[in-house]
Amino acid sequence: MFMIKTSCFSRDGGQVTSSARSASQLLPASSSRFSMLRYRSDLLKYLETLLFLPAFLSGATEQKQMLEVELFSDYTDDPYSPSVTAVIEILSNKVQIYSSHLYIYAHFTGLRYLIFNFPLLSALVGISSNFVFLSFLFVLSYMRLLLKVEWGPQQHRADGLLSGRDENVKNNQQEDAAGAHGGPMEQLNHLRSTLETKMDITDENHMDEMKMETETNQTVDNDFSAGLYDETHKQLTISERPFSSCRKVRVRSRPTLQSTKSFPPYSQCIGGLGGDEEQDNVLNSEFSTTQNPSLINNDMRDDGNEVVHGTERKEDFEMNARCTRNDMKAKWRMRRRERLGDGYKVDPEGWESARWSGKRRVEETDRERKHDDKQREGGTNGERKHCKGRNLSVEIERKEEVKDEEMKRSPNSAAEGENKGRRKTPRDEEAEELPGIREIPHPILSKLLHSSSSTSSCSSMNLSSAESDEVFSEGEDAGSKRRTFRKCRSWKTYLTMMHWSLRRQSSWIQLAGHQGNFQLSDGGEVLKLYSEVEAKCLDSLMRDQLKPFVPQYYGLVTRGEDRYIRLEDLLSGLRKPVIMDCKMGVRTYQEEELTKARVKEVLRSDMYQKMVKIDPSAPSAEEHAQKAVTKWRYLQWRDTTSSTSTLGFRIEGIMMEDGSIQRDFGKIRTLAQVTEALLYFTRSQRDILKAYHTRLLALNDALKNSQFFGTHEVIGSSLLFVHDHSSKANVWMIDFGKTTPVPNTSKLLHNIPWAEGSREDGYLIGLTSLITSLSQAINVASWQQEDSCGEETSVKYTEGCG
Numbered sequence: 001m002f003m004i005k006t007s008c009f010s011r012d013g014g015q016v017t018s019s020a021r022s023a024s025q026l027l028p029a030s031s032s033r034f035s036m037l038r039y040r041s042d043l044l045k046y047l048e049t050l051l052f053l054p055a056f057l058s059g060a061t062e063q064k065q066m067l068e069v070e071l072f073s074d075y076t077d078d079p080y081s082p083s084v085t086a087v088i089e090i091l092s093n094k095v096q097i098y099s100s101h102l103y104i105y106a107h108f109t110g111l112r113y114l115i116f117n118f119p120l121l122s123a124l125v126g127i128s129s130n131f132v133f134l135s136f137l138f139v140l141s142y143m144r145l146l147l148k149v150e151w152g153p154q155q156h157r158a159d160g161l162l163s164g165r166d167e168n169v170k171n172n173q174q175e176d177a178a179g180a181h182g183g184p185m186e187q188l189n190h191l192r193s194t195l196e197t198k199m200d201i202t203d204e205n206h207m208d209e210m211k212m213e214t215e216t217n218q219t220v221d222n223d224f225s226a227g228l229y230d231e232t233h234k235q236l237t238i239s240e241r242p243f244s245s246c247r248k249v250r251v252r253s254r255p256t257l258q259s260t261k262s263f264p265p266y267s268q269c270i271g272g273l274g275g276d277e278e279q280d281n282v283l284n285s286e287f288s289t290t291q292n293p294s295l296i297n298n299d300m301r302d303d304g305n306e307v308v309h310g311t312e313r314k315e316d317f318e319m320n321a322r323c324t325r326n327d328m329k330a331k332w333r334m335r336r337r338e339r340l341g342d343g344y345k346v347d348p349e350g351w352e353s354a355r356w357s358g359k360r361r362v363e364e365t366d367r368e369r370k371h372d373d374k375q376r377e378g379g380t381n382g383e384r385k386h387c388k389g390r391n392l393s394v395e396i397e398r399k400e401e402v403k404d405e406e407m408k409r410s411p412n413s414a415a416e417g418e419n420k421g422r423r424k425t426p427r428d429e430e431a432e433e434l435p436g437i438r439e440i441p442h443p444i445l446s447k448l449l450h451s452s453s454s455t456s457s458c459s460s461m462n463l464s465s466a467e468s469d470e471v472f473s474e475g476e477d478a479g480s481k482r483r484t485f486r487k488c489r490s491w492k493t494y495l496t497m498m499h500w501s502l503r504r505q506s507s508w509i510q511l512a513g514h515q516g517n518f519q520l521s522d523g524g525e526v527l528k529l530y531s532e533v534e535a536k537c538l539d540s541l542m543r544d545q546l547k548p549f550v551p552q553y554y555g556l557v558t559r560g561e562d563r564y565i566r567l568e569d570l571l572s573g574l575r576k577p578v579i580m581d582c583k584m585g586v587r588t589y590q591e592e593e594l595t596k597a598r599v600k601e602v603l604r605s606d607m608y609q610k611m612v613k614i615d616p617s618a619p620s621a622e623e624h625a626q627k628a629v630t631k632w633r634y635l636q637w638r639d640t641t642s643s644t645s646t647l648g649f650r651i652e653g654i655m656m657e658d659g660s661i662q663r664d665f666g667k668i669r670t671l672a673q674v675t676e677a678l679l680y681f682t683r684s685q686r687d688i689l690k691a692y693h694t695r696l697l698a699l700n701d702a703l704k705n706s707q708f709f710g711t712h713e714v715i716g717s718s719l720l721f722v723h724d725h726s727s728k729a730n731v732w733m734i735d736f737g738k739t740t741p742v743p744n745t746s747k748l749l750h751n752i753p754w755a756e757g758s759r760e761d762g763y764l765i766g767l768t769s770l771i772t773s774l775s776q777a778i779n780v781a782s783w784q785q786e787d788s789c790g791e792e793t794s795v796k797y798t799e800g801c802g
């Protein structure tokens with residue numbers, strides 16, 4: 001007889017508690033069981049030996065006994081401290097063990113029991129039930145589409161509940177709040193809603209009245225919004241009285257831009273930049289104070305998530321009989337005029353000139369934009385400056401000028417400037433081309449569409465299809481057209497929704513760079529706002545050794561007033577791509593920036609703000625006093641505080657497969673930190689790291705042989721690292737906006753530090769650092785893998801040694 005003792009240990013070496021006991025009874029997970037060999041008399045042993053002698057001699061069998069010992073009768077692992085090692089001890093020196101097996105029997109119940117014991121059958125049942133369910137849904141949707149069956153019960157106004165009209169008014173107010181608050185507010189609102197309801201009104205008169213509401217609401221100005229919402233609401237409530245007849249309004253749900261995983265929240269997005277969270281908070285509070293709290297409640301679920309507006313429903317709206325369209329308009333204008341005084345103007349079309357519309361820069365303020373426009377107009381360059389949507393682009397040339405401007409400035413004029421200065425987006429352009437449909441966007445849907453471009457910090461997408469606009473645009477005077485239009489609206493809407501949702505599925509994202517510079521185009525292309533410098537570079541690169549490392553350049557295209565560079569979409573075909581943007585070189589400013597800073601100090605308040613946000617102590621006392629820095633000073637500071645100056649590159653941003661974006665790599669300075677970031681970016685997947693490593697080595701070779709590279713100073717260019725779950729990985733050279741040729745006589749080395757006048761960019765220093773860091777990451781990933789394998793082996797060993 002002998003004793004067998006089993007002890008289970010957790011990863012940290014501590015003995016784990018044995019289960020089958022409540023957590024309060026923390027007993028060690030060890031069990032001691034007696035076992036015994038079967039008794040055999042000496043005679044029996046001799047006889048057996050004689051009988052099996054040939055087999056024993058030939059080694060075909062051995063003299064042994066098989067014992068089965070139950071170590072634990074009911075063991076439940078502690079999920080907080082799971083057992084990873086089991087030590088089985090034989091407490092006798094007379095017993096010797098040839099081999100042992102540890103069997104672990106899982107006690108499953110219910111579904112798990114079925115799945116474990118009948119895997120094929122369970123799979124069959126699971127898949128077929130899913131299939132049946134999805135087919136059912138599909139058939140239902142299809143039937144609904146074909147037959148236009150109205151599913152929802154008619155809902156009449158009930159006491160104590162919001163009427164459809166109330167809801168509509170509130171919705172409009174909310175939407176106008178977005179428009180009125182300008183870019184950031186609009187964006188905030190877009191992100192708040194996942195689904196917005198659009199009214200498709202079956203009654204013609206009602207349509208007019210509804211339209212009147214939306215029009216009047218569009219008169220809300222940005223600085224006017226807060227008070228006016230309340231007033232409007234009051235006014236509408238006061239004048240409201242039961243309408244003589246209930247009118248049927250069919251409310252359709254339409255897809256909106258969801259802040260899905262592939263379209264991460266604005267605050268996380270690159271285009272919005274660092275301080276957005278803060279800004280969002282401010283805006284949030286602003287939003288919540290200026291809005292009727294009930295609206296917010298209406299918009300937010302208990303869990304704080306965005307609301308899904310407009311699930312399929314039908315409502316009767318009671319409209320105010322007294323408020324005719326023109327009355328209402330007039331009232332709004334009166335109120336507005338009272339509020340704004342002379343600054344208020346109504347344009348011939350009846351739209352308030354101060355209305356902000358179109359694509360807006362996220363961080364741009366009225367004044368800054370105006371100033372920017374002024375500068376752009378006054379530029380000596382024939383070519384319009386590369387749009388810098390992400391940046392404020394405010395250059396304060398002289399303090400006096402600023403003061404002067406502030407004197408002149410009024411909120412309205414600024415907003416007017418915004419309106420006038422606004423460049424037409426391709427969407428606008430296409431909308432213009434549609435017969436009978438004016439440029440004025442659909443008051444609600446256009447916001448959804450615009451959010452796809454104006455919140456390009458998130459997705460940087462633009463729905464440029466004419467079809468989308470055709471369905472989603474409404475002009476004020478398009479009454480007759482609209483009648484015809486509405487007839488074919490349902491199927492067109494359906495098609496557009498499909499088209500739209502398909503487009504939304506594209507995984508294109510702008511990780512860094514200037515917001516508003518990109519348009520998503522059909523056919524695996526992206527459009528980047530034209531820059532002569534970049535277009536020339538791309539043109540040369542298409543005939544250079546570096547061609548395989550650069551997105552395909554398809555030439556130029558004009559959309560509206562703007563010219564765009566047509567580029568291959570490097571994310572096309574990838575599902576849930578993981579992206580990293582590394583800005584290459586030991587400096588990110590051109591030499592001329594330094595010269596400019598010396599010759600004529602052009603001060604930038606936006607850059608000062610960005611600087612302070614990252615490090616409040618960074619600006620000098622003088623800079624704090626003037627609340628501005630030169631561009632060179634800012635760029636140079638960014639370079640020295642990041643790994644740019646030391647390692648020759650910096651990580652601008654990383655987007656993971658779940659759409660989350662990290663941008664706080666600005667202070668990474670050492671190679672070890674970069675390696676850590678690379679391991680995070682690749683989730684320590686060796687094959688991906690190796691693929692990147694190989695690609696960079698190939699790029700290194702190509703660069704050395706490249707005629708283009710030898711003769712160009714490459715500043716601010718990035719390497720875009722892209723991979724997805726299928727381990728497709730690639731690296732591309734992008735952004736040649738600041739890549740300029742050097743005089744014929746000189747050739748750049750790219751691997752030496754910069755000295756003023758040398759025009760060296762240190763691109764190869766960065767590439768070497770990246771390659772080194774990747775090698776390190778591969779090693780670390782290998783060790784990690786070995787470690788985890790080692791652990792597994794040791795578990796097996798300890799299991800077997802009993």
Ligand SMILES: O=P(O)(O)O[C@H]1[C@H](O)[C@@H](OP(=O)(O)O)[C@H](OP(=O)(O)O)[C@@H](OP(=O)(O)O)[C@H]1O
Pocket residue numbers: 388391392393513514588610631635638715716717737738
């Ligand atoms: O990345 P952050 O810290 O925001 O700083 C940016 C980048 O340096 C941009 O360079 P890049 O285009 O290489 O990304 C630069 O654009 P340019 O130097 O190309 O003009 C911006 O200048 P402004 O666009 O002037 O604001 C500057 O504000």
Ligand SMILES: Nc1ncnc2c1ncn2[C@@H]1O[C@H](COP(=O)(O)OP(=O)(O)O)[C@@H](O)[C@H]1O
Pocket residue numbers: 509510511512513514515517518526551567568569570571579581718720734735736737
């Ligand atoms: N050809 C492309 N395909 C896919 N994404 C791209 C492409 N070009 C740029 N991007 C995305 O846009 C971002 C900014 O690009 P970049 O050319 O650096 O813009 P900018 O000139 O405004 O700085 C990149 O970080 C990347 O996410």
